[in-house]
Amino acid sequence: MDRIQKIGILTSGGDAPGMNAAIRACVRACIYYKLQPVAISEGYRGLINKKFNFDINARSVANILNRGGTIFKSSRCAEFMTPEGRELAHKNLVDAGIDALVIIGGNGSLSGANKLYKTFNYPCIGIPATIDNDIFGTDYTIGYDTASNTVMDAIDKIRDTASSHNRLFLIEVMGRDAGFIALNAGIATGAEQILIPEQENTIERIINSIKKSNRAGKTSSIVVVAEGNQSGSAFNLSHEIEKKFPEYTVKVTVLGHIQRGGNPSIQDRVLASRFGVAAIENLVKKVSGVMVGIKNQQDSIVSLEDAISSNNAIDKKMIDVANIISI
Numbered sequence: 001m002d003r004i005q006k007i008g009i010l011t012s013g014g015d016a017p018g019m020n021a022a023i024r025a026c027v028r029a030c031i032y033y034k035l036q037p038v039a040i041s042e043g044y045r046g047l048i049n050k051k052f053n054f055d056i057n058a059r060s061v062a063n064i065l066n067r068g069g070t071i072f073k074s075s076r077c078a079e080f081m082t083p084e085g086r087e088l089a090h091k092n093l094v095d096a097g098i099d100a101l102v103i104i105g106g107n108g109s110l111s112g113a114n115k116l117y118k119t120f121n122y123p124c125i126g127i128p129a130t131i132d133n134d135i136f137g138t139d140y141t142i143g144y145d146t147a148s149n150t151v152m153d154a155i156d157k158i159r160d161t162a163s164s165h166n167r168l169f170l171i172e173v174m175g176r177d178a179g180f181i182a183l184n185a186g187i188a189t190g191a192e193q194i195l196i197p198e199q200e201n202t203i204e205r206i207i208n209s210i211k212k213s214n215r216a217g218k219t220s221s222i223v224v225v226a227e228g229n230q231s232g233s234a235f236n237l238s239h240e241i242e243k244k245f246p247e248y249t250v251k252v253t254v255l256g257h258i259q260r261g262g263n264p265s266i267q268d269r270v271l272a273s274r275f276g277v278a279a280i281e282n283l284v285k286k287v288s289g290v291m292v293g294i295k296n297q298q299d300s301i302v303s304l305e306d307a308i309s310s311n312n313a314i315d316k317k318m319i320d321v322a323n324i325i326s327i
């Protein structure tokens with residue numbers, strides 16, 4: 001790897017609270033190590049459309065640490081998924097004299113980074129940022145803690161009305177492929193059932209658990225449904241339940257994109273700051289083709305190839321915890 005002087009920074013895929021904190025850390029670490037940060041707008045689309053800003057300095061990223069979203073903007077870029085799109089992106093980077101890239105995003109974004117790295121031997125380093133927490137090689141991703149807290153607050157509010165009316169609520173949360181948010185927030189709010197993609201669920205199981213809750217003297221029930229669970233959407237589940245058990249009135253709340261917004265929690269701000277510095281320090285040490293992460297509270301790195309090869313696994317013990325304390 002030749003000497004790296006100009007480092008492009010982009011955010012890609014679904015935004016996550018804390019991405020701005022990561023941008024700020026990357027920019028300031030670049031300046032600290034006497035490198036030039038380059039802002040790239042709209043993720044990989046910005047590489048294709050040459051949306052590069054070389055006039056970025058420590059002050060450009062002031063007062064963003066506490067803000068959700070991403071000031072660099074994000075996208076899911078179909079063109080970058082094609083070999084031709086990546087060829088153009090790489091050419092634009094080289095023409096602009098950008099020597100390396102920091103990619104802040106989730107699985108799809110890291111997979112794009114890996115392709116760029118592998119095909120062109122172009123120095124790329126990933127920072128895991130997704131509310132889903134589903135990336136292999138790190139215990140936590142940027143945005144997960146904030147999103148879990150947002151869901152917890154929402155469910156606490158729904159619990160108030162659910163218990164006032166003796167109702168059954170199905171609350172759908174994000175998690176296309178992973179149940180981290182559902183399990184975490186479900187445990188934190190005392191959900192009667194938590195449906196996650198990693199586990200087989202049946203309507204019967206849900207109903208049995210609700211009946212058990214009723215027998216135990218509970219008058220309302222909260223079921224947290226991860227969007228990627230194996231039994232379909234919360235609306236679909238509610239129809240199924242009402243068909244089989246007409247005595248139940250089921251209410252559905254889909255929390256949707258509210259989960260992606262808001263000011264990042266202290267945990268996400270610190271994690272993102274730590275990841276941003278680690279990413280630049282790795283590039284300074286001429287390490288690339290990796291994703292920075294955190295394992296057992298320590299900085300860690302894993303190859304991009306490994307990071308995208310599988311998902312972060314749910315701790316099965318947490319499923320037991322949820323079951324044991326929801327009686």
Ligand code: F6P
Pocket residue numbers: 013014015106130131132174175176177227
């Ligand atoms: O960021 C990941 C994620 O939150 C998934 O859990 C969810 O399915 C998806 O983003 C939604 O993305 P979009 O904003 O493209 O609808």
